[in-house]
Amino acid sequence: MPVLLVPGVLRAEAGGASRLEITASGSLAAVLAEVGERWPRLARRIRDEQGAVRRYVNVYVDGEDSRRTAGLDTPVAEGSEIQVLPSVAGGSRP
Amino acid sequence: MTTLLAIGTQKGLFLATSDDDRRTWQVGPAHFSGTAIYTVGVDTSGPRPRLLAAVDNSHFGPSIAVSDDLGETWEEPDSAPVAFPDGAGASVERIWQIVPGAEPGVIYAGSQPSALFRSTDGGRSFELVRGLWDHPHRPEWGAGFGGQAVHTILPHPTDPASLLVAMSTGGVYRSSDGGESWAPANKGIKAYFMPDPWPEFGQCVHRVARDAADPTRLYAQNHHGVYRSSDGGDSWQSIAETLPSDFGFPMVAHPSRPGVIWNFPLTADSKRHPTELRCRVFRSTDAGDKWEEQSSGLPGGPYYPVVLRDAMCTDDAGTAGVYFGTRAGEVFASGDEGESWTTVVAHLPDVLSVRAVSI
Numbered sequence: 001m002p003v004l005l006v007p008g009v010l011r012a013e014a015g016g017a018s019r020l021e022i023t024a025s026g027s028l029a030a031v032l033a034e035v036g037e038r039w040p041r042l043a044r045r046i047r048d049e050q051g052a053v054r055r056y057v058n059v060y061v062d063g064e065d066s067r068r069t070a071g072l073d074t075p076v077a078e079g080s081e082i083q084v085l086p087s088v089a090g091g092s093r094p
Numbered sequence: 095m096t097t098l099l100a101i102g103t104q105k106g107l108f109l110a111t112s113d114d115d116r117r118t119w120q121v122g123p124a125h126f127s128g129t130a131i132y133t134v135g136v137d138t139s140g141p142r143p144r145l146l147a148a149v150d151n152s153h154f155g156p157s158i159a160v161s162d163d164l165g166e167t168w169e170e171p172d173s174a175p176v177a178f179p180d181g182a183g184a185s186v187e188r189i190w191q192i193v194p195g196a197e198p199g200v201i202y203a204g205s206q207p208s209a210l211f212r213s214t215d216g217g218r219s220f221e222l223v224r225g226l227w228d229h230p231h232r233p234e235w236g237a238g239f240g241g242q243a244v245h246t247i248l249p250h251p252t253d254p255a256s257l258l259v260a261m262s263t264g265g266v267y268r269s270s271d272g273g274e275s276w277a278p279a280n281k282g283i284k285a286y287f288m289p290d291p292w293p294e295f296g297q298c299v300h301r302v303a304r305d306a307a308d309p310t311r312l313y314a315q316n317h318h319g320v321y322r323s324s325d326g327g328d329s330w331q332s333i334a335e336t337l338p339s340d341f342g343f344p345m346v347a348h349p350s351r352p353g354v355i356w357n358f359p360l361t362a363d364s365k366r367h368p369t370e371l372r373c374r375v376f377r378s379t380d381a382g383d384k385w386e387e388q389s390s391g392l393p394g395g396p397y398y399p400v401v402l403r404d405a406m407c408t409d410d411a412g413t414a415g416v417y418f419g420t421r422a423g424e425v426f427a428s429g430d431e432g433e434s435w436t437t438v439v440a441h442l443p444d445v446l447s448v449r450a451v452s453i
């Protein structure tokens with residue numbers, strides 16, 4: 001089953017977990033939909049209310065930036081690893 | 095009497111308290127460290143003030159956190175409290191204003207992009223006010239330098255159906271039916287940056303304040319221009335004549351005395367620093383006919399920092415406290431209606447918002 005790696009700054013929204021086992025697979029959209037059902041506060045940090053991944057959040061599927069693959073349609077296999085990382089852009093203003 | 099002063103900054107929320115009639119202050123550590131707090135709402139309709147902080151995380155989006163114990167603990171709902179519904183075709187980028195309505199439990203929020211949201215559960219969940227979002231003018235509303243946002247919300251103090259908002263750009267809009275329908279109310283407000291400088295809408299109004307004693311009297315700080323309306327916004331007249339400049343961002347009204355208002359003039363759109371490079375507040379006690387400088391206790395010498403639209407406020411005391419914060423991270427307070435000032439705190443991040451209330 002796919003695993004979603006939670007960055008430290010968001011672990012409070014996932015009960016402190018650093019790894020979440022996801023039952024859904026097939027696409028990144030399916031994975032994030034399950035995150036929305038099981039960890040809604042984590043999900044809304046990753047995507048806005050229209051479902052778009054936030055501008056300064058990057059989601060990698062098996063090491064590939066999903067924005068450079070197929071976005072939410074990026075294939076997710078049973079053993080895939082999805083990594084959520086805050087972008088180097090963003091953060092506190094200088 | 096204890097006064098609570100909430101200071102929203104570019105990198106967190108700071109809560110200060112004063113137990114000696116606003117002479118000295120104790121400032122606590124940052125809440126929501128690293129996130130921008132563009133506005134704080136204070137709902138005093140319940141047994142204890144409820145604080146509502148607009149928490150703006152540049153990575154993870156905007157939200158509203160609520161505290162019923164003066165900041166000891168904060169709660170955030172699982173679902174985004176302020177969000178556009180499916181099909182609206184927009185996402186909330188920032189929350190610019192949180193204001194209690196006239197009825198208990200009603201809270202309004204103004205957002206970027208320009209939209210108004212209404213809560214009936216004390217600010218835990220909000221619904222889009224469709225009447226404003228679906229307004230036929232909306233495609234023509236533009237963005238000011240800070241973005242396109244509803245930054246001012248003025249519920250009528252006794253009539254829940256009456257509501258006024260201001261946005262940059264777009265100007266002032268009013269509803270008399272609880273938000274179902276809206277009409278522009280900018281007659282007399284100049285938009286020098288448009289081919290027709292007196293348009294029906296499109297003005298860049300920076301802030302509107304309502305007179306505490308006369309709800310039909312309004313005061314507006316515009317993007318060049320300072321105005322008063324004595325008819326609830328039907329028409330506006332200039333009150334900038336005795337100010338050193340007609341540019342600036344904040345405009346606040348006394349909590350109970352009629353005709354008493356404050357602002358913080360800046361030189362010009364293209365020179366956004368205090369007039370004469372002096373840190374000065376200006377007060378009028380006759381609804382803007384005459385303004386007087388108030389600077390006793392404020393920093394001397396060349397002074398460059400500006401005061402943003404939500405970074406000046408009054409408290410709710412009979413002898414009003416007045417407060418403002420600057421983009422240099424300084425916060426100043428006056429317990430005597432601006433006659434004298436003390437420094438609450440310095441060296442904070444840029445101050446974006448201040449709110450004060452007696453607790």
